[in-house]
Amino acid sequence: MRQWRLPQFGRQHLKLEQVAIPTPGEDEILIKVAAAALNYRDKLNIEDGSGGLQITPPLVPASDLSGAVVAVGKRVNRFRTGDRVLGTFWVDWIDGPWPAHALTLGGPLTGALAEYVVLKQEWAVHAPTTLDDAHASTLPCAALSAWFALVEQGHLHAGQTVVIQGTGGVSLFALQFAAAHGARVILISGDDDKLARAKTLGATHAINRRKTPSWDVAVRDITDGRGADHVLEMVGGDNLLLSLQALKQAGRVSVIGTLGEAAIHSPSVPLFLGRPTIQGIGVGHRRALEDMIRAVDHLSLRPVLDQTYGLADLPAALDHLDRGPFGKLVVRMD
Amino acid sequence: MRQWRLPQFGRQHLKLEQVAIPTPGEDEILIKVAAAALNYRDKLNIEDGSGGLQITPPLVPASDLSGAVVAVGKRVNRFRTGDRVLGTFWVDWIDGPWPAHALTLGGPLTGALAEYVVLKQEWAVHAPTTLDDAHASTLPCAALSAWFALVEQGHLHAGQTVVIQGTGGVSLFALQFAAAHGARVILISGDDDKLARAKTLGATHAINRRKTPSWDVAVRDITDGRGADHVLEMVGGDNLLLSLQALKQAGRVSVIGTLGEAAIHSPSVPLFLGRPTIQGIGVGHRRALEDMIRAVDHLSLRPVLDQTYGLADLPAALDHLDRGPFGKLVVRMD
Amino acid sequence: MRQWRLPQFGRQHLKLEQVAIPTPGEDEILIKVAAAALNYRDKLNIEDGSGGLQITPPLVPASDLSGAVVAVGKRVNRFRTGDRVLGTFWVDWIDGPWPAHALTLGGPLTGALAEYVVLKQEWAVHAPTTLDDAHASTLPCAALSAWFALVEQGHLHAGQTVVIQGTGGVSLFALQFAAAHGARVILISGDDDKLARAKTLGATHAINRRKTPSWDVAVRDITDGRGADHVLEMVGGDNLLLSLQALKQAGRVSVIGTLGEAAIHSPSVPLFLGRPTIQGIGVGHRRALEDMIRAVDHLSLRPVLDQTYGLADLPAALDHLDRGPFGKLVVRMD
Amino acid sequence: MRQWRLPQFGRQHLKLEQVAIPTPGEDEILIKVAAAALNYRDKLNIEDGSGGLQITPPLVPASDLSGAVVAVGKRVNRFRTGDRVLGTFWVDWIDGPWPAHALTLGGPLTGALAEYVVLKQEWAVHAPTTLDDAHASTLPCAALSAWFALVEQGHLHAGQTVVIQGTGGVSLFALQFAAAHGARVILISGDDDKLARAKTLGATHAINRRKTPSWDVAVRDITDGRGADHVLEMVGGDNLLLSLQALKQAGRVSVIGTLGEAAIHSPSVPLFLGRPTIQGIGVGHRRALEDMIRAVDHLSLRPVLDQTYGLADLPAALDHLDRGPFGKLVVRMD
Incomplete structure (x- = not known):
């Protein structure tokens, strides 16, 4: 499979490389990624790691992904093969106040700019039924930050x-x-x-x-x-x-x-x-993400997508991010 | 002025009588009532006082009124002559938990089925700007009960x-x-x-x-x-x-x-x-009523009025209340 | 190791049997149980399963345990061998509203009346430092119910x-x-x-x-x-x-x-x-349990223990439960 | 009666003058002040009015008072003659979010450094039963700020x-x-x-x-x-x-x-x-003050009084305020 890897800080070092598809553990799911949405934080992390804590290369950037479950570990009970899912931005932040040990995808944990990703089952949620993959991928970070500030808190x-x-x-x-x-x-x-x-x-x-x-x-x-x-x-x-x-x-x-x-x-x-x-506000927890997805589906709310890019076009997408998009930018894997 | 007075329990004792227009005290306002909305509680109070606490005749029934301020006491600073206002169901319940000493209009306090009413200035709020008097009069009890249950609490x-x-x-x-x-x-x-x-x-x-x-x-x-x-x-x-x-x-x-x-x-x-x-849920407080009125105005929400009656037609309105209206019944004073 | 097993409903069927010590999975810990506190719910579960949902024999009863971690799976990061721990009553209820899929120890999940227990690492918390094992074992259900009602909610x-x-x-x-x-x-x-x-x-x-x-x-x-x-x-x-x-x-x-x-x-x-x-109130979540344990330690709060029993004396402990203890009853494994 | 009056900003202008005892209106109470506690805000208000909004001389400074009701207006129902009371810092902030029209005693409203004060009945609360007047006078501003921050909010x-x-x-x-x-x-x-x-x-x-x-x-x-x-x-x-x-x-x-x-x-x-x-945090509302007074009484909590001064000794008290007391300074009227 292909994935974008950052061996050292600096956009010029980003490399689209070919690696083996990972295998899920007992409690993990393998996701065929369909789309990854970019956040300003991704740009900071690529440049110097300043978009989060403990961000050090090597790194697969980006936190927001949508895709389909293609394999599950033997103890997985939240998902089945074929389920459409989103990742969560903070893994292990389920509800209530954020636990200090929680980490984020796209640094320090391996991120979304890859054709396949393995997540613990607790780190994913069911995707909205009313959105396609590109639109759905914009929800975990940007939409949840807005929802958490206004609705949850x-x-x-x-x-x-x-x-x-x-x-x-x-x-x-x-x-x-x-x-x-x-x-x-x-x-x-x-x-x-x-x-x-x-x-x-x-x-x-x-x-x-x-x-x-x-x-x-x-x-x-x-x-x-x-x-x-x-x-x-x-x-x-x-x-x-x-x-x-x-x-x-x-x-x-x-x-x-x-x-x-x-x-x-x-x-x-x-x-x-x-x-x-x-x-x-630093995004939000999984329970609020699930509440928000129900709202998105009931409202038929459509995220504002400025533009989508192919996986190989990440550099152009990052340039667009520099210019300040109106709404979201998404990288599609297919 | 005309007002409906209940000298003893029982619908048959209701009497439309002629009395002097009351005079506001230092901290009070005189309201020319435009409309009074009926609640099931009014029916109970008229029949046997079971719609509230300490309900004893003689009594002017009904709690929900809309109208215009026509005179103010010398210490009044919340309203001016000409302001369109609503009464509050619970007087003296401003915010937070209900204070045990609060009372309600339409029993034990004198109620809305009159051409003029005197209220302490703290017992009234500004009427919504998007509703006419008849629709506005339905808000203090029924709408606030729904709002308080769903939104405030x-x-x-x-x-x-x-x-x-x-x-x-x-x-x-x-x-x-x-x-x-x-x-x-x-x-x-x-x-x-x-x-x-x-x-x-x-x-x-x-x-x-x-x-x-x-x-x-x-x-x-x-x-x-x-x-x-x-x-x-x-x-x-x-x-x-x-x-x-x-x-x-x-x-x-x-x-x-x-x-x-x-x-x-x-x-x-x-x-x-x-x-x-x-x-x-027992209706709600004045701060929530003011929040709700802002919502009604912004949403252009239109209360469902089943029927309006003239002041003299109160008996017919009460009969309609017995049959179970779809939405609200309102008595108009003009 | 020894454990109490209920092959079918009815106290007379309880059997102290000898079984192999279980082995923890990747994400699990093995606990040498020191003490198990009894709740009225355990009595109901033993008699007819009416203390919870989906309670069916065979069953190891009781939900509340204290003990020490003696082995950990390869992905465990919350605990180390030697840590003193408590189980949680509801497993997988971390914080916020209870997720409908959460289950309880002592039915339907295997319970505390055993010399060793395997738990997922997410199902345990660090024990208070100021209490011995017997007193500490009383916290997960009874103390948390009281704390959750009064403090958390x-x-x-x-x-x-x-x-x-x-x-x-x-x-x-x-x-x-x-x-x-x-x-x-x-x-x-x-x-x-x-x-x-x-x-x-x-x-x-x-x-x-x-x-x-x-x-x-x-x-x-x-x-x-x-x-x-x-x-x-x-x-x-x-x-x-x-x-x-x-x-x-x-x-x-x-x-x-x-x-x-x-x-x-x-x-x-x-x-x-x-x-x-x-x-x-149905007990409470893990975050509140951890809050409460900090309070117990800071306050040097001492749970009221009516009596302790040896593992073999479970029937006598259950009789005492029938009579209504003043405070808690605890079964000690040593 | 005697009162301290500030005809223009500047501590040197403070004047202990003799004026007539005021008369309560319909909804007001007359309080014989026993003690007034000083706050840092009072010093700012005396010097240049920077301790609040709309503070302009002439002014009777200080917001915190304890005393006894000696006369009541004809519509007063919260107090009787003889009741021991405290003033509230914010008048008309009863509960919930602060209403923008609320004002404070000691500027812009007339303050506590007087032998008698008239307050609307809604601006006072019953004093704690376990504290003398000097200790009780410290509660409305300093204690309520601490309580509001930690307990109410x-x-x-x-x-x-x-x-x-x-x-x-x-x-x-x-x-x-x-x-x-x-x-x-x-x-x-x-x-x-x-x-x-x-x-x-x-x-x-x-x-x-x-x-x-x-x-x-x-x-x-x-x-x-x-x-x-x-x-x-x-x-x-x-x-x-x-x-x-x-x-x-x-x-x-x-x-x-x-x-x-x-x-x-x-x-x-x-x-x-x-x-x-x-x-x-800007002090707090009346309901929280009443909650806090119940706590003070139940806990027998004793405010830390650094020193008390006679009414004529206000200048010395203000000098002490400059030096930074350990706890509170109080001016006694007797």
């Missing part, structure tokens, strides 16, 4: 206001999930074209932060002075203060991205007066 | 399955709220016509309990054996066991109605094996 | 009032945990001697239900009319109504036991007016 | 580890509440004498941050690598990173103080990998 409900920053994979899933729950969505971006496309996905309001740098004031106006219930902080740095100022009393900021600076800053007084909850 | 989310029993006011609101959150709704009723109408409101499945007495089995089939996430128990008695058997592990039964027996029964073993949460 | 805190019924294993753990969190404990029992002993364990008030059948009124008096925050319902039947009447607004009843009738009954009105949460 | 339980920074009023209450719930307390301070005194109040571990600047490493060692469950961030600035590194996965940092810098900073990666909840 945020208990989002109809009539609430959600502020979403940017138009990458996580942001567009957040938009779709928020709209599907009857919430009002205010999208912040620096690109009018992307804002226009986002409105067709269900955004109620779109604010161009280049034209309206004080978008926090605009959010308070839209909400009659009340502020937003949820803000997805995708930028970092001093943007956090805008997020806090856009927030209602006791609202929730989910810190997910670092489009700007990989740090957060805020004066303390807004914390005492607004008593926000600021929560770091 | 139940943290309902997309992809979950909700079982709803009956087609009265609470049930239809529950149906609409569940559908608006992307949930799957299974409606149980004994009447095919009502089931057909419920499907047009967003029910995903409709089960006629006369034809399918083991509807719990049907629910498990529909959910691939998993069971429903939420069940609204509207019947009571042994029906609770069906509700528990239709429920997923650690699911939630909200006990709201007593269409059958005013008691619940269950063997204990399903409680230990399914560890459900069974929660009694 | 109930968020018990200082100054709250907890009503506990009876003086069996679960009740005494509940008493100790409640006292350790600074709560007020009202113990209800029919036996003055047991009430006196319970007071030495931290009960603030003791009520003899034979002398004070309206103990709900007594609870309201003790709480200045407010009612208890938590009630552990250990009796069933009409006792539930007393529990609800003893409860504060929006309080919590945890249904754990069936000392009286294996069913619950209640009129509906107290559910609407008091809006209690009634939750069935 | 944090669901603290036995066996958890709490890191507390500093030895001011909030920190010592946090220490006492954590110990009373069976938690392990690690206290961080720069003063060995204060650490020694804190250990007598129930701190399990004491770390001098001058001698152990990497106290986060020490916390991880004490917790066997797991990290603390709760950290009370009292310092601000880069100290937040130490707090996050001391925290377990999905732990909770409550931002309460700014002993160092009035801002917070953190790199983003620890937020994604540790997914902490960072919550700003």
